[in-house]
Amino acid sequence: MANFTKATSIKDWLNQRLAIEKVEKVIASEYWIPKNINFLWAMGMILVFTFKMLLISGIFLMMYYQPSIDQAFDSVNYTIMREVDFGWLWRHVHAVASSVTFLIMYIHMFTGIYYGSYKKGREMIWISGMLLFITFSAAAFSGYMLPWGQMSYWAGMVITNIFSLGGLHMDGLVEWIRGDYVPAQAFLTRFYMLHVLLLPLAIIGLMGLHFAALRIPHVNNQDGEEIDFDAEAKKYLDGDKKGSKVMRFANDFLSKDMMVLGIFLIFFFYLVFFNFGFALDPVNMDKADGLITPKHIYPEWYFLWSYEILRPFSTNIGLIAFGFAQVIYLLLPWLDRSPNVAAANRRGKFKIWFWVLLIDMIVLTAMGKLPPEGIFSVIGLVAALVFIALWIVLPFITKNEKKV
Ligand code: HEM
Numbered sequence: 402m403a404n405f406t407k408a409t410s411i412k413d414w415l416n417q418r419l420a421i422e423k424v425e426k427v428i429a430s431e432y433w434i435p436k437n438i439n440f441l442w443a444m445g446m447i448l449v450f451t452f453k454m455l456l457i458s459g460i461f462l463m464m465y466y467q468p469s470i471d472q473a474f475d476s477v478n479y480t481i482m483r484e485v486d487f488g489w490l491w492r493h494v495h496a497v498a499s500s501v502t503f504l505i506m507y508i509h510m511f512t513g514i515y516y517g518s519y520k521k522g523r524e525m526i527w528i529s530g531m532l533l534f535i536t537f538s539a540a541a542f543s544g545y546m547l548p549w550g551q552m553s554y555w556a557g558m559v560i561t562n563i564f565s566l567g568g569l570h571m572d573g574l575v576e577w578i579r580g581d582y583v584p585a586q587a588f589l590t591r592f593y594m595l596h597v598l599l600l601p602l603a604i605i606g607l608m609g610l611h612f613a614a615l616r617i618p619h620v621n622n623q624d625g626e627e628i629d630f631d632a633e634a635k636k637y638l639d640g641d642k643k644g645s646k647v648m649r650f651a652n653d654f655l656s657k658d659m660m661v662l663g664i665f666l667i668f669f670f671y672l673v674f675f676n677f678g679f680a681l682d683p684v685n686m687d688k689a690d691g692l693i694t695p696k697h698i699y700p701e702w703y704f705l706w707s708y709e710i711l712r713p714f715s716t717n718i719g720l721i722a723f724g725f726a727q728v729i730y731l732l733l734p735w736l737d738r739s740p741n742v743a744a745a746n747r748r749g750k751f752k753i754w755f756w757v758l759l760i761d762m763i764v765l766t767a768m769g770k771l772p773p774e775g776i777f778s779v780i781g782l783v784a785a786l787v788f789i790a791l792w793i794v795l796p797f798i799t800k801n802e803k804k805v
Pocket residue numbers: 441442443444445446448449452506509510513518519523526527528529530531533534608611615619620621622
C-alpha cells in the first residue's frame with residue numbers, strides 16, 4: 402500500500418490517489434508542441450469539435466427518431482423537422498457536421514501527406530488516422546440509411562450488392578448483411594445499432610489510439626525539422642521561452658487552436674443556418690420505395706472519388722480497383738521510400754506527385770456525381786487510371802530522392 406497522508410485540499414486528495422498532476426503534465430502542460438506550425442495543425446482539434454457536435458446532436462435526434470421502416474421517414478421529416486421545437490436545428494447540425502467532418506478530414510490527411518507526417522516513428526499516427534477515416538465512412542453510410550428515404554434504400558441496395566458482383570458472387574454474404582433478400586426492417590435495425598452504438602464507440606477508441614500515437618514522436622512541423630524535444634523543453638522550463646523551439650500543449654497551443662476554431666465556427670454555423678442544402682439530398686426527401694429506382698444513384702460527395710474508381714471499369718476490374726482505393730492510403734508510410742521529412746514543395750518529383758493526386762481526387766469527385774455518359778465517362782476512366790498509376794509509381798520516384 403502506498404503512503405497516504407492527510408490531504409490538505411481536494412486537489413491533493415485526488416493527487417495522492419490518481420496522480421492528477423503527473424497526468425496533467427503528460428497530456429497538457431509538458432506535452433511539447435513545435436512553434437513552427439501553421440493553421441493546418443488546428444484541423445485535428447476541429448475534428449474533435451465536429452465529432453462532439455455529431456454526438457450531441459445525435460443524442461437529441463435519437464430522442465424522437467423511430468428505427469422502424471414504417472415510421473423512420475416520418476419521424477425524421479415530420480416529427481423532428483416540424484413538430485419538435487428546434488428539431489430542425491439538431492438535424493441541420495448533424496447533417497452539416499457529418500459533411501464538414503469529411504472536408505476537414507481530407508484537409509488533415511493531405512496536410513499530413515504534404516509535410517510527410519507519416520514517416521518513420523509516425524506510422525501509428527497515420528494508421529490510426531486511416532482507421533478513423535474508414536470508421537467515419539462506415540458511420541456516415543449507416544447514418545444515411547436511417548431516414549429511410551429513396552437514397553437511403555437504394556444506396557443501401559447498391560453498396561451491399563457490391564459483394565454479389567462479378568467474380569465475388571457472394572450472394573449469401575449480401576443476404577447475411579441485410580438480414581433479408583432486400584433492405585428491410587432487419588437491415589434498418591442493425592444499421593441503427595451500428596450508427597448509434599458500435600461505430601461511435603470504435604471512433605472514441607481509435608481517437609484515443611490516435612492521440613496516444615502522437616505523444617512519443619510529437620507532431621511534425623513545417624520544416625520537417627528533427628527537434629530535440631527534451632533539450633528544447635528544458636530551455637523553456639529554464640525560462641528561455643522565446644529561444645525554445647517548443648511551446649506547451651495547454652494552454653499555448655490550445656489558445657492558437659481556439660483562434661482557428663473560432664473562425665471555423667463562423668463558417669460552420671453559416672452552413673447550419675443558411676446553406677444546409679448541400680448536406681441533405683433532395684432525392685432522400687421521398688420515402689423509400691423498393692419498386693421505384695431513382696434515375697441516378699450516387700453517394701454523398703465524400704465517397705464520390707472512390708465510387709468513380711469503381712464505375713468506369715468492367716465489373717471484376719472495377720471491384721479490384723475499388724478495393725485498391727480503399728486500402729492504398731493505409732500503405733503510404735511504406736510506399737513513400739524517401740526518408741525525407743519535408744514539405745512536398747522541397748521534394749522534387751514528390752511535389753508533382755502530390756499535386757497531381759490532389760487534383761485527380763477532385764476530378765474523380767466531380768465525375769462521380771455526373772451520369773457516366775459521353776465525355777464524363779472518358780474523363781472518369783482517365784482519372785481512375787491516373788489514380789492507380791500514381792500509387793504504383795510512388796515507390797520508384799521516392800526511392801532515389803535527394804536528401805533535403
Ligand atoms: C476524426 C478524426 C481525427 C481526429 C479527431 C484527429 C485528431 C488529430 C489531432 C488532434 C492531431 C494533432 C494536431 C494536428 O496535427 O492537427 C492529429 C495529427 C495527425 N493526424 Fe489526425 N485526426 C483524425 C483523423 C485523421 C486522419 C483521417 C488521418 C489520415 C490518415 C490523420 C492523420 C494524422 C497525422 C499524420 C497527424 C500528425 C500530424 C503531424 O505530425 O504534424 N488523422 N490528428
